[in-house]
Amino acid sequence: MNVAADARAALLLVDLQRDFLAHPGLVPDAGTLTGNIARLLAAFRAAGLPVAHARTLVRADVDDRMPHWRRDNLWRCVEGTPGAAPPAELEARADEPILAKTFYSPFQNRSGDAGPRARVLVVAGVHAHACVRATVLDAYQRGYEVWVAADGVASYDPAHAALSRDHLEGRACRFLTMAEIARRLNLSLGDPAPGASPREPVHAGGGWRASGSGRVWRQHNPADHAELLYTVAIGDADDVDLAARRARERQRHWADEAADQGPARLRAWADALAGRRAAMVAALTREIGKPVADAEAEFDYALGLLAAAAGRAGARAPERIADGVEVMRRPLGVVGLITPWNNPLAIPVGKIAPALAYGNTVLWKPAPPGLGIVDHVLASLAEAGFPEDCVNVVIGDAETGQAVVRHADVAAISFTGSVAAGRAIAGLCALSGKPLQAELGGNNGVVIGACRDPARAAAELASAAFSFSGQRCTAPRRLIVTRDRYDDFLALFLARVGELRLGHPADPETRVGPLLSRQRRDEVLARVEAALSRGGELLRGGGIPAHAGQGCWLEPTVIAPADAGDAIVREESFGPVVVVLRADDFEAAVALCNDVEQGLVASLYSDDEDQLRHFSRHARAGILRINDAGRGIHPEAPFGGWKASGMGPPEHGRWDESFYCRPQAVYRAAPARPARQPEGAPWKN
Numbered sequence: 001m002n003v004a005a006d007a008r009a010a011l012l013l014v015d016l017q018r019d020f021l022a023h024p025g026l027v028p029d030a031g032t033l034t035g036n037i038a039r040l041l042a043a044f045r046a047a048g049l050p051v052a053h054a055r056t057l058v059r060a061d062v063d064d065r066m067p068h069w070r071r072d073n074l075w076r077c078v079e080g081t082p083g084a085a086p087p088a089e090l091e092a093r094a095d096e097p098i099l100a101k102t103f104y105s106p107f108q109n110r111s112g113d114a115g116p117r118a119r120v121l122v123v124a125g126v127h128a129h130a131c132v133r134a135t136v137l138d139a140y141q142r143g144y145e146v147w148v149a150a151d152g153v154a155s156y157d158p159a160h161a162a163l164s165r166d167h168l169e170g171r172a173c174r175f176l177t178m179a180e181i182a183r184r185l186n187l188s189l190g191d192p193a194p195g196a197s198p199r200e201p202v203h204a205g206g207g208w209r210a211s212g213s214g215r216v217w218r219q220h221n222p223a224d225h226a227e228l229l230y231t232v233a234i235g236d237a238d239d240v241d242l243a244a245r246r247a248r249e250r251q252r253h254w255a256d257e258a259a260d261q262g263p264a265r266l267r268a269w270a271d272a273l274a275g276r277r278a279a280m281v282a283a284l285t286r287e288i289g290k291p292v293a294d295a296e297a298e299f300d301y302a303l304g305l306l307a308a309a310a311g312r313a314g315a316r317a318p319e320r321i322a323d324g325v326e327v328m329r330r331p332l333g334v335v336g337l338i339t340p341w342n343n344p345l346a347i348p349v350g351k352i353a354p355a356l357a358y359g360n361t362v363l364w365k366p367a368p369p370g371l372g373i374v375d376h377v378l379a380s381l382a383e384a385g386f387p388e389d390c391v392n393v394v395i396g397d398a399e400t401g402q403a404v405v406r407h408a409d410v411a412a413i414s415f416t417g418s419v420a421a422g423r424a425i426a427g428l429c430a431l432s433g434k435p436l437q438a439e440l441g442g443n444n445g446v447v448i449g450a451c452r453d454p455a456r457a458a459a460e461l462a463s464a465a466f467s468f469s470g471q472r473c474t475a476p477r478r479l480i481v482t483r484d485r486y487d488d489f490l491a492l493f494l495a496r497v498g499e500l501r502l503g504h505p506a507d508p509e510t511r512v513g514p515l516l517s518r519q520r521r522d523e524v525l526a527r528v529e530a531a532l533s534r535g536g537e538l539l540r541g542g543g544i545p546a547h548a549g550q551g552c553w554l555e556p557t558v559i560a561p562a563d564a565g566d567a568i569v570r571e572e573s574f575g576p577v578v579v580v581l582r583a584d585d586f587e588a589a590v591a592l593c594n595d596v597e598q599g600l601v602a603s604l605y606s607d608d609e610d611q612l613r614h615f616s617r618h619a620r621a622g623i624l625r626i627n628d629a630g631r632g633i634h635p636e637a638p639f640g641g642w643k644a645s646g647m648g649p650p651e652h653g654r655w656d657e658s659f660y661c662r663p664q665a666v667y668r669a670a671p672a673r674p675a676r677q678p679e680g681a682p683w684k685n
């Protein structure tokens, strides 16, 4: 390496190659990651600090792949192929060494001996749970002080990545944001969002505050990607710390105040929200592309959830168990709420309302899309008279979410999102012993049995599957039809799908709007293409509609997969994609319905009593729908996924009590009498 010996710091980029960056489910996504790392790389180069590139380079002629790649017949990063190359913005310069490797760490090869000569080694790249982890451990053993760029590493296995980080942090390395690395090394990271001043991501102490994270999120209009709606800074661990401390201070008072004030404040919150209905529906439509009809349904559902929580708020007399033994319901303290972008109103309201009702305060980390809704929620809480800091917000990404979970002042986590993120959070909660409620992804099966009105079933299912472009956790995704009814039902279903109106989300007639972003659309398209390349049959859709322009539309797509074990069947597409499966008989259909990891919703269309009984007894999901795909979710019913789709108690109605407060048994001796007392109590252990 052509640098002066012992530079104060060097940058090592690990496996930033197209094949690795294309791995499905990368968090953060490849675009965000390479954008972040490009800024760090530019800062190192500008300061004249050394840079090295570790790359996996497999030779086809001698087949030096890792044994497990050979076993699974995986060919990645083959020397000379486009997949082995980095994205253009991360190309190595002529004076920067490329450390070739075939296993996890460049230090395991001889080329690792040529590692940068510096005191501090800054590591960034993929995958955080594998090559980055191994590289960090080896670098540490070679005497480097290792800093990992926390926002410059990514993984497709977030649970494993989070636990790797917990293991490495403080032992082999420090995880520091790029902004902090730049500060310590006196580097200039440059403007993350040229031309736009990002909005502030932290709401604590009664107003919005800036963050020093140096990272940003850009939100484009889903119906017109060319329009940048806003740029928001991403909150970091310091921001989470501030918001958590504010929430903790407030909770000391709110625990008592909630008993008297809770019901009235929650009712006032409902009134304040109701006054904002039109503006909030418009924000949902514009910012996340939710069609008006779906946005109105979400709004009404949110008010229903709020009413359910308000009805349970307020002082409760202790429950008497026996003489001198009673049970009090106590709040948990500060509850961390991490929410997804697809229901940016109903999901947060369904968590914030019971959290406050039972005397907790809140640290809320919303997803960056849908920030207009966050503004309305905070403004309406203030209008309703909730004291400052009852609800504190840090806008951010997975990194920010993990800081919320790790914070010592956060007593419990309620999370809604993907299975992968839920598992990462579960790992962190397990390490610190925090209760977790998690509502996770669905992959919902529908069995078509002896149904008297298959046309109605087809119409309801087409609408439920494709409204909001399938970006609903409860959307039907797998239709399972017995062999004898398959052709007839498929014809009905495809006809109804063809009638669904694609359009602008602000048009009240629209059923199918755009996907959230280009990146989401491309991910879904890649899943469809992969299924077809494996022998699946495209029955309808599968492309970008001719008039999509800059909007992120995808045609409603129906696929007959090659095999029930195909990824398109087993994984949640979270887009406008339905798979149709053929079953030999009704029992086989129910077995196929159960034969996925997830278990959020299972549905049946049948008028046969025996089939109904069999389905009710055997379907394994938290929500069953019988001849009923069209109705919304009731705010008083338990909402919780089974299997991979959920953890902890379900949400809503009286079930909220089992998460947002905990029982405290109080044993109280009768006041001592001056006269003779019997010795001991009869129930004493």
Ligand code: NAD
Pocket (backbone or CB within 6 Å): 027, 158, 338, 339, 340, 341, 342, 343, 365, 366, 367, 368, 396, 397, 398, 399, 400, 401, 402, 416, 417, 418, 419, 420, 421, 422, 424, 425, 439, 440, 441, 442, 472, 473, 572, 574, 600, 641, 645
């Ligand atoms: P996501 O899991 O990517 O993100 C959800 C939230 O978690 C966001 O705020 C995100 O920033 C944060 N996050 C992501 N990874 C994290 C990590 N490793 N640690 C901490 N926080 C992390 O999901 P999404 O794309 O926003 O939403 C779509 C997913 O949510 C789908 O899988 C859908 O089925 C699911 N979902 C489930 C329900 C339900 O009630 N079961 C409801 C709506 C959405």
